[in-house]
Amino acid sequence: xxSTDPDMxxxxxxxxxxxSRGRSFALKAAFSSQQGxxxxxxxxxxxxxxxxxxxxxLVTPDSGQIVLRDRVLFDSKSGVNTRPRCRNIGYVFxxxxxxxxxxxxxxxxxxxxxxxxxxxxxxxxxxxxxxLDIFEISHLAQSFPFDLSGGQRQRAALARALIRSPDxxxxxxxxxxxxxxxxxxxxxxxxxxxxxxxVPVIMITHDPEDIRAFAETLxxxxxxxVCKVDSFFKEKGExxxxxxxxxxxxxxx
Amino acid sequence: MSVINALxxxxxxxxxxxxxxxxxxxxxxxxxxxxxLLAKGRFRxxxxxxxxxxxxxxxxxxxxxxxxxxxxxxNGWLGRWLYDAFxxxxxxxxxxxxxxxxVVSLPLVLKSARTALENVDQNLEKAGRTLGLSExxxxxRVSFPLAWRGILAGTMLAFARATGEFGAxxxxxxxxxxxxxxxSLAVYSAVQAGNESLAAxxxxxxxxxxxxxxxxxxxxxxxxxxxxxxx
Numbered sequence: 001x002x003s004t005d006p007d008m009x010x011x012x013x014x015x016x017x018x019x020s021r022g023r024s025f026a027l028k029a030a031f032s033s034q035q036g037x038x039x040x041x042x043x044x045x046x047x048x049x050x051x052x053x054x055x056x057x058l059v060t061p062d063s064g065q066i067v068l069r070d071r072v073l074f075d076s077k078s079g080v081n082t083r084p085r086c087r088n089i090g091y092v093f094x095x096x097x098x099x100x101x102x103x104x105x106x107x108x109x110x111x112x113x114x115x116x117x118x119x120x121x122x123x124x125x126x127x128x129x130x131x132l133d134i135f136e137i138s139h140l141a142q143s144f145p146f147d148l149s150g151g152q153r154q155r156a157a158l159a160r161a162l163i164r165s166p167d168x169x170x171x172x173x174x175x176x177x178x179x180x181x182x183x184x185x186x187x188x189x190x191x192x193x194x195x196x197x198x199v200p201v202i203m204i205t206h207d208p209e210d211i212r213a214f215a216e217t218l219x220x221x222x223x224x225x226v227c228k229v230d231s232f233f234k235e236k237g238e239x240x241x242x243x244x245x246x247x248x249x250x251x252x253x
Numbered sequence: 254m255s256v257i258n259a260l261x262x263x264x265x266x267x268x269x270x271x272x273x274x275x276x277x278x279x280x281x282x283x284x285x286x287x288x289x290l291l292a293k294g295r296f297r298x299x300x301x302x303x304x305x306x307x308x309x310x311x312x313x314x315x316x317x318x319x320x321x322x323x324x325x326x327x328n329g330w331l332g333r334w335l336y337d338a339f340x341x342x343x344x345x346x347x348x349x350x351x352x353x354x355x356v357v358s359l360p361l362v363l364k365s366a367r368t369a370l371e372n373v374d375q376n377l378e379k380a381g382r383t384l385g386l387s388e389x390x391x392x393x394r395v396s397f398p399l400a401w402r403g404i405l406a407g408t409m410l411a412f413a414r415a416t417g418e419f420g421a422x423x424x425x426x427x428x429x430x431x432x433x434x435x436x437s438l439a440v441y442s443a444v445q446a447g448n449e450s451l452a453a454x455x456x457x458x459x460x461x462x463x464x465x466x467x468x469x470x471x472x473x474x475x476x477x478x479x480x481x482x483x484x
Contacts, residue, residue, distance in 0.1 A: 058379045084382040097380040101398050111384035116394060164385065 007034045009200050010168065014054055014064035014074075027051065028225045030064075035216035035231065037194065038202045041245075042221025048204045049094070052170045055202065056091050057084035068168055090161030090199070094172045096153045098145035104156050105141040108132060111164045127163060134196075135159045150177045151186060158190075162197055169194075171203040175210065187213045208245045218244065264431055265439035266458055272347055272422075272435055273415035276354030280411045283355075284362030285404060289392065291363075292370040303367070310360040314420025321353060321425050345427045350435060353421035358411035365407025369400035402473045409470040413463045 011032040018025045027047035031038075040048040053059040055066055057073065060081060066074040068089075073082045098107050109120050109128040120128070132138040135155040145153060154174060161169060174190070175183045191213070194201055203214060211218060211233075220228040230236065230244065291303050309317055325332040325343045335341045343349035373396050381395040397404075419437040426433035428442060436459045443452035 053379075056379075056383055058382060084379075085385045085387060087383075089383060091380065091383040093376050093380060095376065097374070097376040099377060099380070099395065110381075110394075114385070116390070160384070 008067070009033050009036065009069060010038065010055075010202065011065065011067040012051065012055060014051070014061035014066065016050060016054060016059065016061045018050070026224050029054075029221075031217075031219045031226050031229045033217040033231065036198075036200045037214050037216040038200075038219060039211055039215040039217070039233075040202065040204045040219050040221060041206070041211060041215075043223065044206075046221035046223050047225070048221055049172055052091070052172055052202065052204060055168070056089050056170055057082060057087050058091075071167075088164065088167050090164065090166035090169045092154070092157045092161050092169070092171045092174055094176060096145075096157040098148075098153055098156055098160070100145050103142050103144055104137060104148070105132070107145065107156055108159045108163060110160060131159045131163050134193075151182050154178070154186065155189075158193065162193070162199070165197075166199060169197075169199045169201045171201060173204050173206065175205070175207065183207070183209070190214075208241075211245060212241060220244070265434050265436045265455065268347060268431075268434065269416050269436040269459075272350045272354055272418075273412055275348075275351040276358055276415040276418075277408060277412040279351075279355045280358045280362045280415070281404075281408050284359050284407075284411070285366050288363050288366030288370055288404075291367050303363075306363055307360045309357045314357070314418070315424060317356065318353065318421035318424030321356065321421060325349065325352065325425070344425060345429060345433060347426065347433055350418070350422045350426035350433050353425050354415035354418045357418055357421060358414040361411040361414055362404070362407045365410070366400070366404045369403025369407075370396055372403070373399045406470040406473045409466045409473075413466040416459065416462060 013030040013032075014027070016027045018027075025047070027050050029047060029051045040051065042048055050059065054061045055073070061074065061076070063076040064074070065072065065076070068087075072078075072080050073087055074080060098104075099110065102110070105128060108131055109124060112124040112127065113120050115121070129138070129141075132141055135158060137152055137155050137159070140148060140152060140156070145156070148156065154177075158174075175186060178186065187210070201214075203210065205211065215233045216231075218228075218230040218233040219226055220230070228244075233241070287306060291299060312320075322344075323329055325335070327333070327336070327342070327344065332343065335343065343352060377399070378391050378395050381391045386394060416435075417437055418435070419441070422433070422435060423438060428434055428438045430439075430442075434442065436455055440452050440455045440459070443449075443455060
């Protein structure tokens with residue numbers, strides 16, 4: 001179905017039920033996008049992070065399929081389930097998940113170091129230096145993550161994810177821990193990064209400003225499911241955006 | 254007189270260190286492997302297995318010794334096989350003492366290792382997977398480096414326990430001077446024989462070793478906690 005559509009960037013159609021201690025949560029997420037920037041929006045606990053983890057291969061859905069361009073990452077009917085390390089998908093966690101026992105330089109170069117325990121090759125070391133430069137954290141190369149501010153950690157986490165030239169970048173509320181002024185600055189930086197690396201992005205956010213800045217396809221969640229998919233969101237105009245984000249509001253903002 | 258005592262005192266010390274070192278090594282390897290299984294595995298009866306492996310901590314040492322004799326004694330299931338296949342026997346040997354010490358110190362490694370591994374932030378392990386690591390890679394490059402302090406603390410406690418093993422050791426290995434008489438057995442014999450100065454020397458040596466272990470172990474755990482706070 002999806003793999004025959006040449007314009008399809010990402011297709012997600014999954015069911016996953018989590019249960020523990022008698023309680024259960026059922027997720028049904030279905031959306032697709034031809035565009036490079038997908039935003040997942042919705043209340044906490046709706047299943048957005050779970051969706052992202054399924055796409056990355058960290059969690060296996062009960063059924064369905066996940067297709068990235070022409071690559072089938074997961075298909076319960078044919079039994080395809082690519083391991084996360086083979087999916088080539090970058091993931092930036094909500095708390096950045098930088099390795100606390102490693103310096104920033106080693107964190108960023110982590111995914112390149114296939115010959116562990118041997119050290120990074122010279123070529124890879126140059127690449128790490130290059131990326132530290134791009135993300136303006138060269139001066140922090142020998143620091144540990146707990147010495148970094150929120151914004152610096154976010155940049156390091158992005159560098160770490162992008163250095164492997166992933167086919168898709170997943171961001172889980174990348175600006176949640178940062179103050180408003182910093183968010184404005186980092187939004188522009190993220191747009192520049194995405195344009196520079198030409199990598200499709202799926203981002204989770206609660207912040208309407210993020211939707212305004214980034215969303216090309218907007219996927220809206222209710223508890224446990226996707227309730228609306230808006231493609232070509234930017235073209236639909238300011239009023240549509242306000243109505244979508246604040247459906248019960250009477251005044252436009 | 255004191256020189257002779259010192260020489261006499263040395264043998265149990267070296268024997269004890271040998272037994273304890275071997276026991277701690279095996280307790281570490283087996284303990285960490287089992288801790289990984291218990292921390293990551295999702296199988297029925299997981300907590301029953303954990304409880305079973307923790308038993309040596311609570312069983313009276315002589316009861317433990319009895320079970321070990323049943324297993325590795327001349328007519329035991331494992332003992333008979335070892336004898337028939339390799340001509341080996343564990344009864345009344347230092348290796349038997351090492352086995353007893355391994356069994357009693359294994360739970361100490363197991364408990365600390367399991368806790369330490371479970372306390373590693375799951376997101377860090379997930380990040381490792383997205384960055385190209387296999388499960389083995391995740392263990393050696395993410396989980397273990399972050400858990401090693403807790404594991405080491407448990408291993409040091411295991412070493413202390415192994416040096417002090419008495420009941421099970423006495424039953425499997427006996428109390429043969431020069432061959433299987435570990436420090437704690439030597440203290441017992443010295444007291445029985447009324448040799449107070451020898452007993453005192455041995456007690457001081459053993460106490461110093463244990464204090465050293467407990468203090469270093471505590472420092473390791475404390476460092477770990479501070480690091481968590483800073484994050």
